[in-house]
Amino acid sequence: MGEHTITLQGLHVSLEPLTLEHAADLNAAAADGQLWQLWFTSVPPPEQMLDYISKALLEQQQGYSLAFVVRHKMTNAIVGCTRFCHWDKVNRRIEIGYTWYSKSYQRSPVNSECKLLLLDYAFNQLDAIAVEFRTHWHNDISRKAITRLGAKQDAVLRHHKIDPNGVIRDTVVFSIIAPEWPAVEQNLRFRLHS
Template identity: 55%
Template sequence: MSRWIEPVTLEGEYVKLVPLTLEHEQALTAAASDGELWKLWYTFVPSPDKTRAYIETALDMRDRLGAHPFAVIDTKTGEIVGSTRYFAVEEAHRRLEIGHTWYARRVQKTPLNTEAKLLLLTHAFEKLNAIAVEFRTHFMNHASRTAIARLGARQDGILRNHQIGKDGVLRDTVVFSIIQSEWPAVRANLNFRLDR
């Protein structure tokens, strides 16, 4: 059966995105341990004892819902430093979301994330012919909101009381998107930022 998003590896100078598998469990656990990322209350990064379940959930989303989870590799070291995925896939409407993104602390605020987003967006708009790519984040995750806006995505709105968090706290979700007509300017901006 043909799927809109087939397994793909995306590679640039700083980052390589490979299809996520259960074999990545140990490396993802180590990446999340750099900064103890699971302690961030406003986002979800698996704790060491939950990494396998995290991967199994991502693979289930792939199989049932057409998502595509990636392991993120730092090309300079060859180490897995995080995870990201295409999900909320609406093939009939050529829309998808990029999310479930997290990185080891040592690679945060490096060119790695900018290039990862450039690779994901290029594939979405130029290979999949997507008409819109969405990003969502917790209202309180100011670093993520700033990073998404810096990509060139525009804020669409805020979904209030959108989800119930793992601690029972209600989450307001900020929704951003990039539409097909905006892609050339966003691509130019991302390339400019990488060249700097």
């Protein structure tokens, strides 16, 4: 993915390339709900936002990540971020992760449209055969949202990671494979227009 940057446009959101200049807007977005206090997510506190963005941009330069801010079109506000990550070009697999939204925009059309834009790009532009999602075992809201997209649970990676506070995390892995994409796309479009 490297220096490749794109903007993905929907009706409700615009996914724009992440830059260091977005730090203040992302801090404001994360403050809506004080998302960094949720122990089962990876939303950075304000003092770590620049490092969070810098790491995302480094992974992008290394060719296996592509990071976006999520702009809500009606309000023009940055309401979160998301990215393609862990791109395995040889095996045509990619993950959509590091996704979070301001509390005010959760359970709105924002997530469905972001995922529609990202999945469409992954399957139709990157020629992915599988798109993966991962979340913390204890993040019930995220697990339900991923399931509502049409993703299937593949596995639970027990003792997968050690969080910064020393807690050992179990990670739930979901995926959508290419043959499932047409039905998933139809469902997402239906949900956005109903």
